[in-house]
Amino acid sequence: MAAFSRGRHRLKLLGRLSCQTSTRRFTGKFDYDLVVIGGGSGGLACSKEAAQFGQKVAVLDYVEPSVKGTKWGLGGTCVNVGCIPKKLMHQSALLGTAVKDARKYGWNISGPVTHDWTVMAEAVQNHVKSLNWGHRVQLQDKKVKYFNMKGSLVDEHTIRGLTARGKEMTLTAKNILIATGGRPKFPTQVPGAMEHGITSDDVFWLKQSPGKTLVVGASYVALECGGFLTGIGLDATVMVRSIALRGFDQQMAGLVTDYMEAYGTKFAWKCVPRKVEKLPSGSLEVTWTDLNSDQDHQDQFDTVLWAVGRAPETKTLNLDKVGVQLNPETGKIVVAPDEATSVPNVYAIGDIAEGRPELTPTAIKAGKLLARRLAGQSDELMNYNNVATTVFTPLEYGCVGLSEEEAERRHGKDNIEVYHAFYKPLEFTVAERDASQCYIKVICQREGNKPIIGLHFTGPNAGEVIQGFALGFQCGFTYSHLLDTIGIHPTCAEELTKIHITKRSGQDATVTGC
The missing domain is CATH 3.50.50.60 (FAD/NAD(P)-binding domain)
Structure with missing residues (x-):
């Protein structure tokens, strides 16, 4: 700053x-x-x-x-076109996955399970109002x-x-x-982008399903929207120009997108949109360039959602x-x-x-x-350090502190220790869900009592898990504090209290049992 x-x-x-005509003589x-x-x-x-x-x-x-033409009421982005409707639509997608898991847990669900966008949207919009x-x-x-x-x-x-x-x-x-x-923002250099596309200001207020959707962008907004659209059964493609989740830990970002691809979200990597045209049928034809091959491609979508920054x-x-x-x-x-x-x-x-x-x-x-x-009641300033956050993708990603890249930049690779573990949530077992991307990373300084400077978690309820551990950053907790904490069994969060394998060791970091 x-x-x-x-x-x-x-x-x-x-x-x-002194060079202007004052609009008012101030009297206090x-x-x-x-x-x-x-x-x-x-x-x-x-x-x-x-x-x-x-x-x-x-x-x-x-x-x-x-x-x-989308408009809304008092409360700002979070309430109207951000955190609140996003989390509710994410929950709708999680319920879809839960219905699939339910059969393995003995629930008799007859007939095909379908999703009604109109019902969900109306409920979400009523809550926001x-x-x-x-x-x-x-x-x-x-x-x-x-x-x-x-x-x-x-x-x-x-x-x-x-x-x-x-x-x-x-x-x-x-x-x-x-x-x-x-x-x-809209990409003003792309013909038809503003005329035919929507943004996160619009998607939560659509009365009808967006149908087959192209999400352009690689931010958490793009991935979250692509994820919940896939989760409710829509055909969703995320177009990424360079890397996903810039500014976040890139190993974790890779796990998030790997899971999304396995989950059904399509990705167009290293691609840049060139134009959007509306066809007589009402579909949107998008032309883009694959930067790897320098070849142009086209496909048709019902909706193009721009998530290219704010x-x-x-x-x-x-x-x-x-x-x-x-x-x-x-x-x-x-x-x-x-x-x-x-x-x-x-x-x-x-x-x-x-x-x-x-x-x-x-x-x-x-x-x-x-x-x-x-009001003269305090002189306390806001502490912007070590603020925890969560990305509500199909496999949630929560973090607090430094990414591994930033920790290396600040302290040097030889001066940090990274403890990590691949684990399998108990709820994934009976449902026979792939847990390949469920992962924990704890970044410490090697010197002294190993103060923890970064903590990363992908898995169910990541926000709930990270919120508690974020308190530790305010208290200056160390690796030994983490190991001295008794975990709650059987939870995903307890794996953080048992983490003991370092990246440096090269050992298999897969959790094998209690």
């Missing part, structure tokens, strides 16, 4: 303001103590926390409909004023609000928080006119450890902020801590 001097930016700001009295632009998880958490300390707070939130309503009620209960408006900055204390119908209002605030997050929602905020510093490469807002921007009294948290994990829980915690600091 770029560092900067708060004092230097104050002088720059004063210089700019404002309409609000805090105005939040953005009604996602981080912004809402900050607004409610601030209100609890007696602050007068307002939230401006307006979701610009997607290119396909209930969360939208719940957020509005919570704001009202905590006396936070909510405006369904686009917000932009006029100066360091003034916000312009604009409704969808063009009605305008101006608010003043002692402090301003920007928490507008990001939106999916762009921060900064363009309409008027940040350049006010002097808020952006990273020119990413478009994100440069922030200090206390979430401050280059403009006094203006802060930024969540996906919009440079160098922050794009994760809901970090935005929520950062928002709460910021509110406490602004």
Whole structure:
């Protein structure tokens, strides 16, 4: 994260303001103590926390409909087009696998088992709408004023609000928080991509099944969507330009995609889309280039889902006119450890902020801590180190700490020890499921008492497993602490407490029994 001097930016700001006609003579009295632009998880958490300390707070939130016209309510990406609907559709896919396993466990299931997209989608969408309503009620209960408006900055204390119908209002605030997050990107260089494709902003709100789907991208969003589409019985192909799960441990990424291929998801590796055309039949014909052979290929799909990255929602905020510093490469807002921007009294948290994990829980915690600091209740800063996360692919992947590649880069290959194990979940045995990709990796420093610096797990309920072990990172746990912990038998998580074979040894890491 770029560092900067708060004092230097104050002088720059004063210089700019002296050349402008000020919109208001500041007297120290404002309409609000805090105005939040953005009604996602981080912004809402900050607004409610601030209100609890007696602050007068307002939230401006307006979701610009997607290119396909999809729109949703209060709550941000996570609630509406991210974590919540994604996990529910992932659960639907897991239930499909469970039905197949059930026969081996003695359940008599007569006739073919089919999936109804419309039933699932309606149930998921109704749940999301209930969360939208719940957020509005919570704001009202905590006396936070909510405006369904686009917000932009006029100066360091003034916000312009604009409704969808063009009605305008101006608010003043002692402090301003920007928490507008990001939106999916389209590959503008691919003809027909935007005209005929959808993104994660749309897939969870489709009324009808997407049918045969091409997912373009290699991020966790692409793999999760490709995985649950396969799991509910659809023909899904994931097109990957280079590597999957960039930024994650690449051995683990390989296990995830290997499992997905065995699970039925198709992969087009080292391929780049060239154009998308709509045929008279309504199908979408996609042309792509195989980078290995430099040959062009074509196939027809019902849906093309773009998962090629996200762009921060900064363009309409008027940040350049006010002097808020952006990273020119990413478009994100440069922030200090206390979430401050280059403009006094203006802060930024969540996906919009440079160098922050794009994760809901970090935005929520950062928002709460910021509110406490602004209210004079605390000076605690957000700790962004060792934040655990999980990728909800058909075989889930949870991790916390460093990847093996990053551990080698920071400490040197000879200065780390990697303990690992291939294990078979008990629930896979009777069902006769392949467990080849169920794997655990614990990365330690070799010196001293072997502090653990990375932990990786692929298997059932990975998020539930990793969440508990993430606590150990906050307590500075070591390899001996892990071995001293008694596991719960028979669970997948207990394999972490028994891990003893190092990669360096070259021994077979397959778990053979209790």
